[in-house]
Amino acid sequence: MTDNAKPAFPDRLSVDPRSKFYVAEIFQHDVGILLNGKERQGVEEYCISEGWITVPAGKTLDRKGMPMMIKVKGVVEPFYR
Numbered sequence: 001m002t003d004n005a006k007p008a009f010p011d012r013l014s015v016d017p018r019s020k021f022y023v024a025e026i027f028q029h030d031v032g033i034l035l036n037g038k039e040r041q042g043v044e045e046y047c048i049s050e051g052w053i054t055v056p057a058g059k060t061l062d063r064k065g066m067p068m069m070i071k072v073k074g075v076v077e078p079f080y081r
Contacts, residue, residue, distance in 0.1 A: 006029055006080055007023070007025045007026050009026065009048075009078040010023060010026075011047060011048050011049050012045070012046065012047040012048070012049075013026065013045065013046055013078070014044065014045040015027070015043075015044055015045070016044065016045070019045070021045065029080050029081075030080065030081040031078060031079070031080060031081070032078070032079050032080075032081050033046055033053060033076065033077070033078055033079075034075075034076070034077040034078075034079065035053055035072060035074045035075070035076055035077075036074040036075050037075070037077075040053060040055065040072075042055050042056055043055055044056065044067075044069060045069075046076050046078065047076070048076050048077075048078070051073055051074060051075060051076055052071050052072065052073045052074075052076070053071070053072050053074075053076060054069040054070065054071050054072075055069065055070060055072060056068070056069060056070075057069060057070045
């Protein structure tokens with residue numbers, strides 16, 4: 001499959017299927033996220049225009065049993081592996 005056949009990355013994307021920013025077609029491919037030039041693991045959501053990603057804050061859970069998230073700011077660059 002060529003890069004032209006892969007969908008373009010939206011400005012904001014989430015890995016949570018319940019989110020309105022979830023795009024299933026993108027997750028059919030292996031996706032990576034660079035933040036300030038370094039690859040980050042465990043990214044739950046990103047926004048390119050606002051320059052942030054959200055990652056789990058350790059093993060802490062919220063009252064619904066979902067991981068607590070922290071926002072990390074910088075230059076966000078999604079890519080296909």
